[in-house]
Amino acid sequence: MPLTRRSWAEPFKIKVVEPVRLTTAGQRAKALTEAGYNTFLLRSRDVYIDLLTDSGTSAMSDRQWAGMMLGDEAYAGSENYYHLEAAVQKAYGYRHVIPTHQGRGAEHLLSRVLIKPGDVIPGNMYFTTTRLHQEMAGGTFHDAVIAEAHDPASTHPFKGNFDLEKLESILRDHPGRVPYISAAATVNMAGGQPISLENLTHVRALADRHKTRVILDATRVAENAYFLQQREPGQQGRPIRAIVRDLCALTDGCTMSAKKDPLANIGGFIGINDSTVADEISNLVVVFEGLHTYGGMAGRDMEAVAIGIEESLEDDHIRARVGQVEYLGEKLRAWRIPIVLPIGGHGIYLDARAFLPHIPQSQYPAQALAAALYLDSGVRAMERGAVSAGRDPLTGAERFPKLELVRLTIPRRVYTQAHMDVTAESVYCVYEERDKVRGLQMTFEPRFLRFFQARFTPVNS
Numbered sequence: 001m002p003l004t005r006r007s008w009a010e011p012f013k014i015k016v017v018e019p020v021r022l023t024t025a026g027q028r029a030k031a032l033t034e035a036g037y038n039t040f041l042l043r044s045r046d047v048y049i050d051l052l053t054d055s056g057t058s059a060m061s062d063r064q065w066a067g068m069m070l071g072d073e074a075y076a077g078s079e080n081y082y083h084l085e086a087a088v089q090k091a092y093g094y095r096h097v098i099p100t101h102q103g104r105g106a107e108h109l110l111s112r113v114l115i116k117p118g119d120v121i122p123g124n125m126y127f128t129t130t131r132l133h134q135e136m137a138g139g140t141f142h143d144a145v146i147a148e149a150h151d152p153a154s155t156h157p158f159k160g161n162f163d164l165e166k167l168e169s170i171l172r173d174h175p176g177r178v179p180y181i182s183a184a185a186t187v188n189m190a191g192g193q194p195i196s197l198e199n200l201t202h203v204r205a206l207a208d209r210h211k212t213r214v215i216l217d218a219t220r221v222a223e224n225a226y227f228l229q230q231r232e233p234g235q236q237g238r239p240i241r242a243i244v245r246d247l248c249a250l251t252d253g254c255t256m257s258a259k260k261d262p263l264a265n266i267g268g269f270i271g272i273n274d275s276t277v278a279d280e281i282s283n284l285v286v287v288f289e290g291l292h293t294y295g296g297m298a299g300r301d302m303e304a305v306a307i308g309i310e311e312s313l314e315d316d317h318i319r320a321r322v323g324q325v326e327y328l329g330e331k332l333r334a335w336r337i338p339i340v341l342p343i344g345g346h347g348i349y350l351d352a353r354a355f356l357p358h359i360p361q362s363q364y365p366a367q368a369l370a371a372a373l374y375l376d377s378g379v380r381a382m383e384r385g386a387v388s389a390g391r392d393p394l395t396g397a398e399r400f401p402k403l404e405l406v407r408l409t410i411p412r413r414v415y416t417q418a419h420m421d422v423t424a425e426s427v428y429c430v431y432e433e434r435d436k437v438r439g440l441q442m443t444f445e446p447r448f449l450r451f452f453q454a455r456f457t458p459v460n461s
């Protein structure tokens with residue numbers, strides 16, 4: 001019989017390998033106890049398949065590694081800075097480029113320059129570090145994402161879209177107090193969900209009408225563009241590169257974590273069109289990050305980012321990247337394991353409420369699920385629920401978000417299809433035994449971004 005279809009394969013072959021260690025159940029139980037049931041506190045040597053994050057965990061290409069040897073480690077005016085600047089201008093179209101050590105460095109500087117105490121920043125769902133820097137600058141974040149984004153079962157194709165009426169009412173209620181609209185592509189906390197070009201076009205129009213800016217969280221803008229190429233009327237067949245340019249063109253600037261889309265292990269930048277704002281940030285970067293031509297990065301890292309930006313926009317790359325995430329997600333879906341739909345760009349999000357209905361949210365079901373998964377197989381995932389949401393800065397009360405999720409985040413170009421199979425099988429085994437998973441109580445709570453360093457112990461049942 002003639003074959004009517006063919007599978008896709010990764011558009012690369014493997015040149016260097018890094019061994020991973022299989023552990024015993026006893027070793028994992030000991031490691032998890034020592035880590036206070038927080039996967040962020042595990043040692044990486046105790047992890048088999050590391051799906052904690054896609055941040056800085058990408059495999060660099062031979063071209064990027066070759067670029068590392070071309071690091072110009074001059075304190076000022078490094079050649080690599082000019083490569084990075086040109087790559088950002090070409091790919092995203094922003095006029096001025098200020099390098100930072102990673103995404104939160106960019107968020108810090110941008111928030112400090114644009115936000116005044118009492119300001120309000122509307123956005124399509126919060127992100128942990130983004131919101132914290134807005135709050136530390138004296139601002140308040142207001143969620144204006146569509147309601148479907150908070151519903152893990154909704155299959156809305158653009159769950160990253162703004163609720164335009166909600167956004168407009170925030171703008172109307174706070175005249176002159178909205179320094180910018182914070183637009184993320186994709187929306188990490190909703191499960192890596194895209195915002196459509198059409199929606200962002202309306203956001204732009206609202207910003208113009210209310211004389212404010214739009215700042216893009218561009219960390220996964222290429223993945224966002226891929227979904228638009230697949231789903232948005234008029235975008236089919238257009239190159240990822242062109243869709244990314246169109247998304248960026250609707251905004252006034254961006255913060256970027258080069259540890260995500262741009263395939264680097266460290267780095268970030270601000271892209272901004274306004275020269276006055278650029279000058280202010282350029283001055284502040286010297287205080288907090290480093291000179292404006294390196295911003296906390298080594299020359300070699302800037303070169304790796306510049307090359308990675310180019311590679312991240314290749315259609316073959318992004319199709320395989322998101323395709324691998326979809327492969328894992330479809331497997332879990334076939335087994336009726338509750339995951340956030342549609343499948344997002346950088347990971348699979350398990351719906352911990354539906355997975356562990358016997359654990360109340362005050363006992364951190366997502367944290368407990370991530371711990372159970374590690375115990376089962378050594379697969380490391382991350383909590384994205386009540387622990388990540390933290391406390392209200394004014395009342396000090398815990399925030400209990402609708403979404404109580406565990407993220408299985410897929411590093412770019414790192415794992416094979418067999419790793420995805422093992423991961424899916426482990427999730428399945430934990431699901432079969434889900435009644436045995438117990439809730440957690442917090443025994444140590446740090447003041448900022450508590451999910452990184454909090455410690456837990458199982459509650460007595």
Ligand SMILES: *Cc1c(COP(=O)(O)O)cnc(C)c1O
Nearest residue numbers: 102103104127129188219257259
């Ligand atoms: C990772 C991330 C950031 C922060 O970037 P870092 O490089 O980790 O500091 C900001 N926004 C989003 C959506 C992210 O995923």
